[in-house]
Amino acid sequence: MARPHVMVVPYPVQGHVIPLMELSLYLAKQGIRITFVNTKDNHERIVSSLPSGNDLLSQISLVWVSDGLESSEERKKPGKSSEGVLKVMPEKVEELIECINGSESEKITCVLADQSLGWALEIVERKGIQRAAFCPASAAQLVLGLSIPKLIDNGIIDKDGTPLKKQVIQLSPTMPSISTENLVWVSLGNKIAQKHIFQLMVKNIKSTQKIEWLLCNSTHELEPAAFSLAPEITPIGPVLSRNQFKHSAGNFWPQELSCLKWLDQQPPNSVIYVAFGSFTTFDPTQFQELCLGLELSNRPFLWVVQPDIIEGTKNAYPEGFEERMCKQGRMVNWAPQQRILSHSSVACFISHCGWNSTLESVSNGIPILCWPYFADQFLNRNYICDVWKVGLGLERDGSGVITQCEIGSKIEKLLNDEGLKARAADLMVKVQISTGQGGLSNNNLNSFIRWIKT
The missing domain is CATH 3.40.50.2000 (Glycogen Phosphorylase B;)
Structure with a gap:
């Protein structure tokens, strides 16, 4: 045959x-x-x-x-x-x-x-x-x-x-x-x-x-x-x-694996992981507010910053930011996200709420700060915040900007919400059961494979 x-x-x-x-x-x-x-x-x-x-x-x-x-x-x-x-x-x-x-x-x-x-x-x-x-x-x-x-x-x-x-x-x-x-x-x-x-x-x-x-x-x-x-x-x-x-397959950019060694050096449940997928862009004002919000958190962070994420300029960092953050933060062009979100040092994920990122967070019990950009990301945010209750939304001010104070305060609120973290851990277990031996997703996939081979 x-x-x-x-x-x-x-x-x-x-x-x-x-x-x-x-x-x-x-x-x-x-x-x-x-x-x-x-x-x-x-x-x-x-x-x-x-x-x-x-x-x-x-x-x-x-x-x-x-x-x-x-x-x-x-x-x-x-x-x-x-x-x-x-x-x-x-x-x-x-x-x-x-x-x-x-x-x-x-x-x-x-x-x-x-x-x-x-x-x-x-x-x-x-x-x-x-x-x-x-x-x-x-x-x-x-x-x-x-x-x-x-x-x-x-x-x-x-x-x-x-x-x-x-x-x-x-x-x-x-x-x-x-x-x-x-x-x-x-x-x-x-x-x-x-x-x-x-x-x-x-x-x-x-x-x-x-x-x-x-x-x-x-x-x-x-x-x-x-x-x-x-x-x-x-x-x-x-x-x-x-x-x-x-080791995720199909990436369009080389992954900077050296950031994993940096993660190894951070305390458990301490790192803010920040990534916005491959489409999100920021104007210089919003980009600077994000930088200052991460600095304001006074927590270690790992941030995926693609070269074209900033609109209209190649260097929109606040003056002296990169020098001040040389110990607190790490910026990379593209990262091994699955391995990062399963790392014991990661405490939360500031995310654009793409479905892949959402699933990777949920599968590892990582709470999410939601910053949707377009397409299905708004619907995913509503799942995270309103249905599953494993994350919080970042709100814009009257000028349409998510301010450094909003970012800093929501990070603190998220990381101090024990109920939210417990729900994230519970959801992780449910997902793992579904994809494990005898789980519904696993059984469905096996049935599909048998159909292909018939």
Whole structure:
């Protein structure tokens, strides 16, 4: 019997690539051949960022297709990236499938596509290949996307996805609420990108209706109401928790592992970890307030500061800040986040509330200070603060700035809230049970693997 061959197609951004690559590595360990499809730019970033001795390339086959964009600068232009995903990638992915299945190599027997790429599922259906979808976001976000027709019928948004008025909606009494101005496609901050993402989401509703597996990187324990509303969604997460050695795969930038030695030198439960993912940017005023807030805390901190995180300038640190913080803090360009959040010296996480970061925090019992930026991060914040109650939100002043005093006071409040820390520890245990032997997420994943091999 031929070995099953799964083609994996993620949406081409860091937060989608990492969980799908983690899942791909797990499938490869079960004897399944994996072909992982990136855009050229992302492919080159991943390969160049692999640390020496990493055997990723021996476990899965990394390939790339064009997204029609010529440079990284062009990808940063509003709406350009989403346009490439919608208009260029479908044809290139179809050509790749035909090329592989027309060759002498093992035929593709299944395509596992990012749920946000409904066109990939439609291509595979036409070719008669098994297909499955994977949602790297929360089940609540997926349910919200599937509810778009209802939101239109109820007069909450128009047919283009624009809210008809500002209001707070809640799909279920025990699900997090969300303001219409923070709907994932609305909060992108760009009308062109909003249009493209909304078109994708509407298209995805139809493409996911006939598939046998709609997988989600979550657990029933975290989101029981969402899974009750949409029982067709199958929880198999967090997939990152299956990585026993916590060496995350699919990073676009080299990880600065030396920060782990610095963590080893800090007292237990003392370090503030600060990271905002790969998209968040700050204006100089907000950046300086964050710097001064960390200094004001008088606690050790480890901060991931990407070179382009500051808008309009290359050096916006307050005068003398780096010199004053040489012992209290450590700044790095990119960090091994899974290993950091599982480290005994880490006390809390100041986070943009991306779903991967949220799951990594919850899986390690780390309380979160929430600083959402866009997309699904606002919904995730409401889970953290209002439903699970394992974190606090940072509030902006009348000028829209999160001040140094707000940051300093919320750090103290969070770290002195024993009830909150106890809830975080309890949630960690529930997640670990779900992904462990006999747990629901673990059983679901095993069933999916058996289906692939059938």
